Amino acid sequence: MFPVFVLHYTYEIIVVLGMTKDNPMTASERQRRLKKNVGTGSKKQYGIKRKPLTPPSSESTEAESESMSQTNPPTQENPDGTLTQTQTEIPAEENPSGGENQNEEVEESHDGIAADGDNDGGPVDKSILTSFSDHIAYAIWNRHEDENRELHTISHWQKLREWDLSKEVKGVQSRVKATGLTPLIDNNYRYIDYVAIEAFVERWQPETNTFHLPFGEMTITLDDVRQILGIPIEGDCFNSNEGAKEIDPKTAVTMASELLGVTEDEVREETQDMYAVRLQWLKEKCKGRAKKDSNNKTLDICARGYIMFLLGCVVFPDKTKNKISIYHLGSLKDLSKVSKIGWGMAILAHTYRQLGLASRANVKWISGCLTLVVAWICEHFHYCANAFQNMEYMETQPRMCRWKPQLCSRGDYESALITLREKLDDLTEIDVCWDPYKDHRVAHPFHEVSYYCGLLICFDIAEPHYPDRVLRQFGRVQTIPTMPMIQPSKLTRGKTAQAYKVVYSVNRWQQNNWSNHLLNEAQRSVPVKFPWECEPNYMDWFLKITHPFIQAPKQRTTMRKVCGAQDIANAKLHIVVDEALVLLDKALLGGKEEDIPIAARKVRDMIFDAKNEMTQNKGQERRTKNMHDHIATPSCSVRPQAKKKGPTKGKGPAKKKAKK
Secondary structure, three states, X not given: OXXXXXXXXXXXXXXXXXXXXXXXXXXXXXXXXXXXXXXXXXXXXXOOOOOOOOOOOOOOOHHHHHHHHHHOOOEEEOOOOXXXXXXXXXXXXXXXXXXXXXXXXXXXXXOOOOOOOOOOOOOOOOOOOOOHHHEHXXXXXXXXXXHHOOOEEOOOHHHHOOOOHHHOOHHHHHHHHOOOOOHHHHOOOOOOOHHHHHHHHOOEEOOOOEEEEOOEEEOOOHHHHHHHHOOOOOOEOEOOHHHXXXXXXXXXXXXXXXXHOOOHHHHHHHHOOOOEEEHHHHHHXXXXXXXXXXXXXXXXXXXXXXXXXXXXXXXXXXXOOOEEEHHHHHHHOOHHHHHHEOHXXXXXXXXXXXXXXXXXXXXXXXXXXXXXXXXXXHHHOHHHOOEEEOOOOOOOOOHHHHEEEOOOOOOOHHHHHHHHHHHHHOOOHHHOOOOOOHHHOOOOOOOHHHHEOEEEEEOOEEEEEOHHHOHHHHOEOEOOOOOOOOOOOEEEEOOOOOOEEEEOOOOHXXXXXXXXXXXXXXXXXXXXOOOOOEOOOHHHHHHHHOOOOOOOHHHOOOXXXXXXXXXXXXXXXXXXXXXXXXXXXXXXXHOOOOHHHHHHHHHXXXXXXXXXXXXXXXXXXXXXXXXXXXXXXXXXXXXXXXXOOOOOOOOOHHHHHHHO
């Protein structure tokens, strides 16, 4: 009887909430909202770009203008899509409801965006995003020339295949595997989804090192690096003091000569005072150099050359496309200590810096560990990436093996980018997979270092890591960040890469002693009941300090979609049913007989709570619908008010009524 009881209540709540296939409630609700946005009685349909308001024609009479201005105050459309009163005379049609409260209701009813936002689409409070005027999002919103850029990605997948580690002797292989970087050798992506990369770069804000989306902030965390790449995230800084750039050039040449087993003249000829060597040169000097009977020094030289080659191809590729700095050799001097380096922290710091550079309006390339960025998009927004799931994926593999990105065509780059840009503008909190690793923690355990709040160091790069801004990715209720942001000692974020200079006062002991810089229990907030939960005032605060939408309303090819209480309730239903099924499985398959009634009561309570919440949401939506039936929405022009029919001079009931 227990399974029948639970299935009865599960099906009942599915029917009540409108989740059955034959119940089109959700679709009709969405269609009703879309029609409201377009305007009742209008000939405009979903998918057609609306026209901006136009000045009155010369044929309009003064009487018509006077009557219209008395009926409804002049309005204008803001960049965020809202209507506000203005002193400029713009023709407005008569409003059937009238009254002064109309504009106030319109301002509050449009996605929660403040109606008094700036014309450039930037944040109302500019204290955080201080360099927004040089951001690519600013250029897109204001239709500047920079908006038509095509972002180029730098990847060395094919070059990495030219040096097969499996063909080296076992002594070299064991030394390379000890670094913890071997997952990057076989699992690096061949194709990079540059459309998805560009769309998310437009939302990257380097001041917070997070993606700013319509519903809050998200970022690539240390937990993401560990689960996606499968490399260690705990350890010492990369680079140590021995490899810092304070080493003079002469000492750097001598160090490269000793550690790579070449002469100083060869190093000088190769670097040509740039102090970087070509990846091809590294392969020629070190590939196959070690033999079975080679001594440890030769094995170290060959392994060190391959690690440098791997760093240049996958971990730290830069805009030179085929070179790597010889200063990195400072951390590879003692190969026994390489395994103690926190490679995950170094990769994340380098990735943050590359995303920040690419967010500048005049920068047209992006490098770094793009496999990490693409896999992160697939994990959290799998419908936004051009990738298929790998059906041969095993739980013990890094999560990047779960996806197979496909080749993208450059021919339809612009249209594909605009489509994805508007899709991200339409995203709501229920469309995101906040914690994709929640149900896989046995094979992919959580590491406490993921709560580290401080500077991540990668050689001469330092970037802050703010887990308190993305608590929902840790299964915690998002609160307004209270921790002070780390301020750089030197700061310039211009439109070009040359004008992007960010320097922090680096304390390497902070990262090495990361356990002293974790979020405490109060700063971690409380566990969520539903993945997208945030404190009540969070969205009001967030919308003041951010730029949530990239495509301006007048530039959109489709009308912006609306997510209501019904959609959120449906998403909650899925979670409730999933949790109920988990309880059933534990009670029926692996639990004791006395656990079955306990599980039944829990499932019943979960279902009844969801039904009561849905009933409240339906009542609220009905009240909202009745209220909005008499209020014009900000996405369309105001409908003309029908004139009242007065007594007529002709014969009939109207004439008799007038006499009475």
